[in-house]
Amino acid sequence: MGRWIASCLIITGGAMPARGGDGPERPKLVVGIVVDQMRWDYLYRFQDRYTETGFKRLLREGFSCENTMVNYIPTYTAIGHATIYTGSVPSIHGIAGNDFIVQATGQSLYCTRDETARSVGTPGGDVAAGKMSPRNLKATTITDELKLATNFRARVIGVALKDRGSILPAGHAADAAYWFDGESGNWITSSWYREELPGWLEAYNRTRPAEKYLAQEWNTLYPIETYLQSTPDDNPYEEPFEGETPPRFPIKTAELAKKQGAGLVRATPYGTTMTLDVARLAIEHERLGEDGITDFLAVSLSSPDYIGHQFGPNSIKTEDAYLRLDKELGDFLSFLDERVGRGNYLLFLTADHAGAHNGQFLLDHDIPAGNWKEGEIRAALNEHLRTLFGKEKLVLSLSNYQVSFNYKQIDGSIDREALRAATIAYLRQVKGVNHVVAMSQATTAPIPALLRERIVNGYHPALSGEIQVILEPAWYSDRDLEGATHGTWNPYDSHIPLLWMGWQVPRGRSNEEVYMTDIAPTVAALLRVQMPNGCIGKPIIDLLKGEEREREK
Numbered sequence: 001m002g003r004w005i006a007s008c009l010i011i012t013g014g015a016m017p018a019r020g021g022d023g024p025e026r027p028k029l030v031v032g033i034v035v036d037q038m039r040w041d042y043l044y045r046f047q048d049r050y051t052e053t054g055f056k057r058l059l060r061e062g063f064s065c066e067n068t069m070v071n072y073i074p075t076y077t078a079i080g081h082a083t084i085y086t087g088s089v090p091s092i093h094g095i096a097g098n099d100f101i102v103q104a105t106g107q108s109l110y111c112t113r114d115e116t117a118r119s120v121g122t123p124g125g126d127v128a129a130g131k132m133s134p135r136n137l138k139a140t141t142i143t144d145e146l147k148l149a150t151n152f153r154a155r156v157i158g159v160a161l162k163d164r165g166s167i168l169p170a171g172h173a174a175d176a177a178y179w180f181d182g183e184s185g186n187w188i189t190s191s192w193y194r195e196e197l198p199g200w201l202e203a204y205n206r207t208r209p210a211e212k213y214l215a216q217e218w219n220t221l222y223p224i225e226t227y228l229q230s231t232p233d234d235n236p237y238e239e240p241f242e243g244e245t246p247p248r249f250p251i252k253t254a255e256l257a258k259k260q261g262a263g264l265v266r267a268t269p270y271g272t273t274m275t276l277d278v279a280r281l282a283i284e285h286e287r288l289g290e291d292g293i294t295d296f297l298a299v300s301l302s303s304p305d306y307i308g309h310q311f312g313p314n315s316i317k318t319e320d321a322y323l324r325l326d327k328e329l330g331d332f333l334s335f336l337d338e339r340v341g342r343g344n345y346l347l348f349l350t351a352d353h354a355g356a357h358n359g360q361f362l363l364d365h366d367i368p369a370g371n372w373k374e375g376e377i378r379a380a381l382n383e384h385l386r387t388l389f390g391k392e393k394l395v396l397s398l399s400n401y402q403v404s405f406n407y408k409q410i411d412g413s414i415d416r417e418a419l420r421a422a423t424i425a426y427l428r429q430v431k432g433v434n435h436v437v438a439m440s441q442a443t444t445a446p447i448p449a450l451l452r453e454r455i456v457n458g459y460h461p462a463l464s465g466e467i468q469v470i471l472e473p474a475w476y477s478d479r480d481l482e483g484a485t486h487g488t489w490n491p492y493d494s495h496i497p498l499l500w501m502g503w504q505v506p507r508g509r510s511n512e513e514v515y516m517t518d519i520a521p522t523v524a525a526l527l528r529v530q531m532p533n534g535c536i537g538k539p540i541i542d543l544l545k546g547e548e549r550e551r552e553k
C-alpha cells in the first residue's frame with residue numbers, strides 16, 4: 001500500500017512537496033563547467049598567479065583526474081559537449097562535428113540547427129541564431145537522465161555564449177538553454193524550450209551587458225612586463241581584431257565594438273563575466289538547488305576558445321584571460337557556497353577539447369609544424385580524380401579531416417573501390433600527412449591502437465566521411481600565420497582537465513588514464529541515476545572511493 005501511494009505521488013509530479021527521509025542521498029545541485037579549449041596544462045602553466053579561491057581551490061579541496069583524454073577524433077566543440085554529457089561518442093550520439101555532412105544528401109548540417117525551432121528573444125524576429133535545438137543529438141544526456149529519474153521534477157538549465165555549448169549539455173528535456181546572439185547583443189533561446197524569455201533574462205538583456213563590459217576596454221590584469229609565460233605582445237602570431245593592426249594591449253574594445261558589434265565580447269574575457277552573470281541569475285531566479293530534488297546547471301565558458309583561436313596559447317591575451325577566469329571562477333564558487341551551501345553541490349570542471357600552439361611560433365623555435373591547406377588540397381585532389389575518372393568534383397569536402405565524396409557525381413560508371421584507393425594514394429603523398437585510413441579498414445590499419453580506437457569512436461556512417469586523414473604532429477587545417485586551432489588526436493588537443501569538487505568528492509588526484517566518456521557515468525553513479533542511453537564510459541573508481549570513506553566514518 002505504501003509503495004502504491006509513493007508511486008502515485010511520483011505520477012502527480014511537481015505539485016507535490018518533496019519527499020524526504022528514505023530516498024537516495026543526492027546533492028542539491030550539480031554544476032557542470034566546461035571551459036572551451038582549456039588545455040590540461042593551463043592548471044599548472046599559470047598557477048603561480050592563480051588565486052587561492054579558483055583553480056587552486058578545486059585542486060586543493062577537490063579531486064583532479066590528471067590524465068583525462070578525449071577518446072575520438074575530430075576534437076571539436078560540439079562533439080566535446082555532446083560526449084561529456086552523454087558519455088558517448090560520435091559513432092553513437094550522432095554529433096559528428098560542429099558541422100558535418102549528411103552522407104546520403106551531401107548537405108552540411110550544423111550540430112544544433114533545427115529548422116522547426118523558432119528563435120526566442122531576438123528583436124529581429126525568427127532569425128537563424130535561434131533556430132536551434134538538441135534534435136540532432138541521438139543519445140540522452142546525464143541531464144536528461146536526471147530528468148527521467150525524478151519524473152522531470154529536477155530543473156535543468158544550460159548557459160553558454162555558444163548555442164552548442166548550452167544546448168548539447170542541457171539535453172533534450174531541459175527547462176531551458178540560453179545562449180548569446182552577437183547580432184542583437186541579447187541572450188536568447190528557442191521555441192524548443194520556451195515561447196518567451198523569462199523576465200529575469202529580459203531584464204538582464206535590457207542592461208545591454210555586452211556593451212557595458214566592452215566599454216571598460218581590455219587591459220592586462222597585471223603590468224604587461226610580468227607576463228613571463230607568454231610571447232611579448234609585439235609578435236606576428238596573433239590575428240588582429242577587425243580594422244586593428246596589430247592587436248596590442250590595451251585593447252580598445254569600446255571603439256572596436258562600434259565596427260564589430262556586441263559579438264566582439266566573445267573574444268574578450270568579458271564573455272566569461274557575462275556567462276557567469278547569467279549562471280548566477282539562473283540559480284537565483286529559477287531557484288536551483290533549493291528544494292529536495294537535485295537540479296543541474298550546465299555552464300560552458302566559450303570565450304577561452306575564441307581567445308585561443310585568435311591569439312594562441314602562448315599569447316599574453318590567453319595568459320590574461322586565464323588569470324581573469326581563475327578569479328571569476330573563485331567568485332562563482334563563493335556564490336555557490338553562499339547560495340547552495342558548501343558540500344551541498346557537486347561540481348565538475350572540464351574542457352570540450354584543448355588546443356595547439358601556433359604553427360609558425362613552433363617553426364620559429366625549431367619545432368616541426370605545418371598548415372594543411374584544405375581548400376587547395378581538395379581542388380588538387382579533385383583535379384587528379386578528374387583525370388582518372390572523368391568527372392568533376394568527386395570530393396565534396398575534406399572537413400573534419402575526413403573525405404566526404406560527392407555521391408551526386410558518382411554513378412554506376414565509377415568503381416567506388418578504385419575511387420577510394422586513388423584518393424587514399426593521392427592524400428598519402430601530400431606534405432604533412434601521416435596516415436590515411438579508409439573508415440571500413442580502421443580496425444585493422446597498421447597504425448597505433450590508440451589511433452584506431454579514436455577513429456572508430458569518431459565515425460558515424462551516415463554523418464562522417466569515408467576516409468580519415470591523420471596529419472603529422474603540430475600540423476592542422478587552414479590556419480596560416482595567425483592564431484591557433486584544435487581538432488586532431490594529439491595530446492595538445494585531447495588532454496583535458498577534469499576537476500571535481502563538493503558533494504561526496506574526496507580530496508586527491510589520480511594519474512590513471514580516464515576518458516571524456518567517463519564523466520557522465522561518474523555523475524550518474526554519484527547521483528544514483530541511470531547512465532545515459534548511449535554511454536560507453538565507466539565510472540571513475542578513484543573518485544567514488546571517497547563516498548565509501550564517507551560511509552565508513
Ligand SMILES: [Zn+2]
Pocket residue numbers: 037077305309486
Ligand atoms: Zn574552437
